[in-house]
Amino acid sequence: MGGDSKFLGLLYISPFIIGLVVFTAYPFIYSFYLSFTDYPLMTAPVWVGLENYIKLFTHDRTFRKSLTVTLIYVFTTVPLKLVFALFIAVILNYRLKMINFFRTAYYVPSILGGSVAIAVLWRYIFASNGLVNMFLGSIGIEAINWFGDPNYALFTITLLRVWQFGSAMIIFLAALQSVDKSLYESAAIDGANKWQTFRNITLPLITPVIFFNMIMQTVQAFQEFNGPYIITDGTGSPLKSTYLLPLYIYDEAFKKFDMGYASAIAWVMFFIIMVLTLIAFWSSRRWVYYAGDKRS
Amino acid sequence: MATQSSTMTDIERETERTNRVTRRLGRISATVRYLILAGVGLIMLYPLIWLIGASFKTNAEIFANPGFIPHEPTLDGYVKGWQTSTPYTFATFFWNTFLIILPKTIGTAISATAVAYGFARFEFPGKRIFFSALIAILLLPNVVTRIPQYLLFRDLGWLDTFLPLWVPSALAGDAFFVFMLIQFLRAIPRDMEEAARVDGANTAQVLIFIVVPLLAPAIVSVCLFQIMWTMNDFLGPLIYLSSVDKYPVSLALKLSIDTTEAFDWNKILAMSVLALTPSLVIFFLAQKRFIEGISSGGVKG
Amino acid sequence: MAGLEIRNVEKVYGNKFKAVHGISLEVRDGEFMVLVGPSGCAKSTLLRMIAGLETVTSGEILIGERVVNNVVPGKRGISMVFQNYALYPHMKVIKNLSFGMRLARRPKDEIDAGIGQVTTLLEIEELLDRLPKQLSGGQAQRVAVGRAIIKKPEVFLFDEPLSNLDAKLRAAMRVRLTELHQRLKEQMGLSSTVVYVTHDQVEAMTMGDRICVMKDGRIMQVADPVTLYERPANAFVAGFIGTPEMNLVSATIRSGSGGLMLGLGSQAIQLDTLVVERLEKERTGDVTLGVRPQHIVPALPGAVNTLEGKVSHLEFMGHEIYLHVLIEGQPFISVTQSAGFDRDAARDSVIHFTLQQDAIHLFDPNSGESISLSD
Numbered sequence: 001m002g003g004d005s006k007f008l009g010l011l012y013i014s015p016f017i018i019g020l021v022v023f024t025a026y027p028f029i030y031s032f033y034l035s036f037t038d039y040p041l042m043t044a045p046v047w048v049g050l051e052n053y054i055k056l057f058t059h060d061r062t063f064r065k066s067l068t069v070t071l072i073y074v075f076t077t078v079p080l081k082l083v084f085a086l087f088i089a090v091i092l093n094y095r096l097k098m099i100n101f102f103r104t105a106y107y108v109p110s111i112l113g114g115s116v117a118i119a120v121l122w123r124y125i126f127a128s129n130g131l132v133n134m135f136l137g138s139i140g141i142e143a144i145n146w147f148g149d150p151n152y153a154l155f156t157i158t159l160l161r162v163w164q165f166g167s168a169m170i171i172f173l174a175a176l177q178s179v180d181k182s183l184y185e186s187a188a189i190d191g192a193n194k195w196q197t198f199r200n201i202t203l204p205l206i207t208p209v210i211f212f213n214m215i216m217q218t219v220q221a222f223q224e225f226n227g228p229y230i231i232t233d234g235t236g237s238p239l240k241s242t243y244l245l246p247l248y249i250y251d252e253a254f255k256k257f258d259m260g261y262a263s264a265i266a267w268v269m270f271f272i273i274m275v276l277t278l279i280a281f282w283s284s285r286r287w288v289y290y291a292g293d294k295r296s
Numbered sequence: 297m298a299t300q301s302s303t304m305t306d307i308e309r310e311t312e313r314t315n316r317v318t319r320r321l322g323r324i325s326a327t328v329r330y331l332i333l334a335g336v337g338l339i340m341l342y343p344l345i346w347l348i349g350a351s352f353k354t355n356a357e358i359f360a361n362p363g364f365i366p367h368e369p370t371l372d373g374y375v376k377g378w379q380t381s382t383p384y385t386f387a388t389f390f391w392n393t394f395l396i397i398l399p400k401t402i403g404t405a406i407s408a409t410a411v412a413y414g415f416a417r418f419e420f421p422g423k424r425i426f427f428s429a430l431i432a433i434l435l436l437p438n439v440v441t442r443i444p445q446y447l448l449f450r451d452l453g454w455l456d457t458f459l460p461l462w463v464p465s466a467l468a469g470d471a472f473f474v475f476m477l478i479q480f481l482r483a484i485p486r487d488m489e490e491a492a493r494v495d496g497a498n499t500a501q502v503l504i505f506i507v508v509p510l511l512a513p514a515i516v517s518v519c520l521f522q523i524m525w526t527m528n529d530f531l532g533p534l535i536y537l538s539s540v541d542k543y544p545v546s547l548a549l550k551l552s553i554d555t556t557e558a559f560d561w562n563k564i565l566a567m568s569v570l571a572l573t574p575s576l577v578i579f580f581l582a583q584k585r586f587i588e589g590i591s592s593g594g595v596k597g
Numbered sequence: 598m599a600g601l602e603i604r605n606v607e608k609v610y611g612n613k614f615k616a617v618h619g620i621s622l623e624v625r626d627g628e629f630m631v632l633v634g635p636s637g638c639a640k641s642t643l644l645r646m647i648a649g650l651e652t653v654t655s656g657e658i659l660i661g662e663r664v665v666n667n668v669v670p671g672k673r674g675i676s677m678v679f680q681n682y683a684l685y686p687h688m689k690v691i692k693n694l695s696f697g698m699r700l701a702r703r704p705k706d707e708i709d710a711g712i713g714q715v716t717t718l719l720e721i722e723e724l725l726d727r728l729p730k731q732l733s734g735g736q737a738q739r740v741a742v743g744r745a746i747i748k749k750p751e752v753f754l755f756d757e758p759l760s761n762l763d764a765k766l767r768a769a770m771r772v773r774l775t776e777l778h779q780r781l782k783e784q785m786g787l788s789s790t791v792v793y794v795t796h797d798q799v800e801a802m803t804m805g806d807r808i809c810v811m812k813d814g815r816i817m818q819v820a821d822p823v824t825l826y827e828r829p830a831n832a833f834v835a836g837f838i839g840t841p842e843m844n845l846v847s848a849t850i851r852s853g854s855g856g857l858m859l860g861l862g863s864q865a866i867q868l869d870t871l872v873v874e875r876l877e878k879e880r881t882g883d884v885t886l887g888v889r890p891q892h893i894v895p896a897l898p899g900a901v902n903t904l905e906g907k908v909s910h911l912e913f914m915g916h917e918i919y920l921h922v923l924i925e926g927q928p929f930i931s932v933t934q935s936a937g938f939d940r941d942a943a944r945d946s947v948i949h950f951t952l953q954q955d956a957i958h959l960f961d962p963n964s965g966e967s968i969s970l971s972d
Contacts, residue, residue: 001493001649001650001651001652001669001670002646002648002649002650002651002652002653002665002666002667002668002669002670002673003649003666003667003668003669003670003672004499004669006419006420006421007420007421008418008420008499009414009415009417009418009419009420009423010414010420010421010422011414012410012411012413012414012418012499012503013410013411013414013415013420013426013468015407015410015411015466015467015468016407016411016414016426016430016467016468016474017426018467019407019464019467019468019469020426020429020433022448022467023441023445023448023463023464023467023469024429024433024436024441024469025429026444026448027440027441027442027443027444027445027448028436028440028441028444030444030447031440031441031443031444034443034444088333088336091329091332091333092333094326094329098330098333102333102337103587104580104583104587105337105340105341106336106337106340107579107583107586107587107590108340108341108344108576108579109340109341109344111524111575111579111586112344112528112572112575112576113528114525114528114530115527115528115530115546115571115572115575116528116530116545116546116547116549116550116568116571117549117567117568117569117571117572118568118572120549120553120564120565120568121343121344121347121565121568122343124347124350124358124561124565125343125346127359129359130359131343131346131362134359134362135362138362163340167590170587170590170591171590171591173591174590174591215435216435219435219437222437222439223437223438223439225530225531226528226530226531229530230530230550230553233553233554245439246439249439249442250531253442253443253446254446254535259443259447262443263443263444266439266440266442266443267440269437269439269440270437270439270440273437277435419611485681485683487679487680487681487682487683488683488684488685488686490648490650490670490677490679490683491677491679491683491684491685491744492685492696493649493650493669493670493671494648494649494650494670494671494675494676494677494697495671495676495696495697495700495744495748496671496672496697496700496701497671497696497697497700498669498671501700505685505696505700506685509685509687510686510687
């Protein structure tokens with residue numbers, strides 16, 4: 001505006017700038033540096049070049065296991081959660097009378113899900129004599145040793161995340177509700193059935209939201225910590241089958257105080273997330289529909 | 297005339313039949329949808345319901361009764377769980393949680409509002425770069441910055457204080473909230489703010505007297521989300537707090553798992569229920585704010 | 598008590614788009630100046646620069662004697678009525694009115710006096726305790742005007758304040774605003790210089806002391822309504838002002854046996870001496886002919902010096918009829934009295950038309966500038 005300094009905006013975002021420099025940019029660069037050092041916390045960091053990375057990829061079987069587990073976890077959790085969220089959102093999008101009730105009910109797990117208390121609850125309901133096995137028993141299925149069997153343990157962690165599909169669902173629902181109703185009417189006049197309408201009208205129009213949800217959920221899934229940490233007491237048991245990378249990084253950094261090595265793991269993980277994000281953005285040109293240039 | 301009227305009734309009859317079929321199909325499909333929704337809802341919420349029931353059960357009953365209603369209701373879990381195996385009761389831990397939440401939330405509200413206002417309403421040198429940085433932080437995994445942050449707080453002498461939990465948020469560190477408020481602000485026409493400028497307000501007065509009241513619902517959403525996430529936060533306190541007397545509920549709960557005798561399950565379940573109660577109460581009191589916040593701003597969790 | 602002066606003002610946006618091209622304009626003290634033009638002509642941008650809501654890229658804006666380029670909006674001595682009224686939705690009407698004075702920490706009795714004066718003037722006493730969402734369009738409009746008046750500014754700025762009202766209310770408010778402008782001078786002793794932006798030429802013609810017609814960030818003409826209507830400086834103004842629109846067609850001027858001839862295709866008429874006298878000397882060749890529909894009328898029987906055209910379409914408007922005519926392939930509209938006009942006979946028929954030559958306009962076909970003004 002006339003008479004205002006052009007630096008006025010900078011004044012308002014100054015808290016952000018300070019935070020950006022002190023708590024993000026500087027740590028970001030410093031952690032990259034640390035990943036090339038040996039830094040046992042008590043002494044100063046010593047430059048070791050690529051040694052941490054070489055060790056990671058050649059000698060460290062725990063890392064390989066942890067990385068595999070993490071990738072399996074991310075690539076099962078995210079699609080399951082998104083498909084489930086979209087499915088429920090589509091059902092809710094019909095003008096049902098109790099839409100608000102269901103929307104709220106489904107959202108509760110998302111609000112509570114990250115908490116220690118819910119992880120505790122998970123421990124109990126998937127315990128060998130817990131709620132889930134009691135139900136399975138009552139319908140004649142043999143009890144499953146959820147946390148004892150490496151084939152199932154990661155699945156329970158996945159379920160914990162998928163259970164929290166509520167926030168993704170609400171975003172889908174908002175997107176579905178913002179689709180212009182006249183498009184549906186027009187499609188109906190053109191003779192499209194429900195599935196064709198969904199496939200050709202609804203789905204393309206909400207691709208930006210699908211994309212957004214996909215990216216956010218992926219980044220978050222890579223960082224899952226509370227669930228496996230609480231459920232397995234930080235061990236990632238059995239046989240490291242739930243030992244996600246954040247647990248490994250936590251152990252290296254805050255139990256063994258091997259800051260250099262932990263930073264290297266963090267950077268490998270960051271690199272993977274970055275590559276996946278870039279692939280997603282690159283591919284989005286092919287499948288994400290943007291109406292006009294409404295984004296500013 | 298006679299033939300004509302009979303054709304009419306044929307058409308009417310056919311229309312009536314079609315309508316009936318459509319209505320019936322509609323009813324069936326609605327029923328199916330309700331069944332799915334109710335079924336999924338039950339599966340989703342039953343663990344929580346069971347948790348509440350189980351917290352009033354005896355230890356023997358917890359792993360024997362999948363039902364909600366306890367056979368021999370007892371407050372044992374609550375009474376014993378509250379005492380903990382430490383010198384402190386859960387009252388201390390709830391108080392600590394409150395002490396972490398209050399400054400963090402206030403700091404978030406103020407800084408996120410000011411920063412969103414700066415981004416949404418001003419042009420300034422470097423705006424594009426800073427906005428890109430904001431989006432980048434949104435996507436940046438905390439894992440990468442956590443270790444240097446820890447070292448930084450150590451060097452500042454902030455370890456085992458609440459400062460590492462407060463300060464980054466008070467400097468608009470939660471990019472998600474800033475982004476959410478920017479989205480809200482962009483949807484508010486600027487006329488009111490311009491009218492206030494013409495009325496003689498400076499930009500700070502515009503922010504306080506016009507923008508904040510208009511943005512109030514969104515700011516409340518931000519506060520509510522911050523309260524919830526802070527309550528759920530475990531890793532932050534785990535890394536930065538070492539004295540038990542500073543533990544928030546999340547850490548205390550983990551501590552009681554570690555220190556409780558293997559068969560004293562109902563203590564832990566009871567404390568889990570208590571730990572969830574504030575979140576549940578806040579959520580049910582303000583669910584509209586949460587849903588609006590999530591719908592318009594983006595997502596996390 | 599102040600006028601407004603705009604000197605060579607330009608506006609270039611960050612993306613290098615030049616919205617305003619070196620505009621200069623003087624608004625006299627107490628004058629009601631209307632900025633009018635089609636959308637995108639930068640009239641609102643100019644108004645917002647006067648208000649201080651947009652920065653001025655180059656040039657100067659003076660309110661009174663003071664250059665205000667670097668003065669914040671609140672200190673320019675202006676007030677503004679916005680298109681959407683921009684009432685503060687969370688404040689009651691009374692708080693909306695007094696917001697500016699409260700910011701300036703005026704004493705309470707002064708604020709109360711101001712509110713009293715404004716509410717009486719605008720008859721909004723009963724609205725004081727309402728929130729903006731409880732007001733009708735017309736009421737909100739009056740409150741917005743009240744909020745502008747209470748500041749007793751040197752210059753009032755209006756940004757399309759009537760465009761959100763329905764047609765009937767708009768006509769009523771047009772009259773009210775003009776009356777108000779008078780009353781402000783008489784009752785409150787305010788000089789009330791007004792700059793009023795609209796895209797509606799009827800609003801401009803009925804309200805403005807003077808009108809500034811703009812196009813693509815440039816001023817096309819500044820004049821009082823009568824001059825604008827009778828002596829448009831260029832083809833754009835000629836076409837923009839007046840309904841139905843002035844006919845603008847290609848024609849040629851050539852020398853004939855008895856003086857200058859105006860040719861339309863294969864037809865031609867003799868130009869009156871009064872037209873020739875006003876015409877730039879020695880001007881022949883291609884021109885744009887501008888003639889208002891009222892000034893090209895069906896010829897009386899036996900009239901000479903007429904143009905022949907085919908009626909393609911008739912619009913019955915009540916006491917008038919719009920004849921859509923093709924003369925040498927170029928479309929004209931002619932307005933004629935409906936009384937005594939045989940519509941059935943006229944349909945698809947070929948009729949002769951007379952040009953009222955004292956009211957025709959001739960423009961340069963390339964620049965659009967008038968070539969028939971030099972008295």
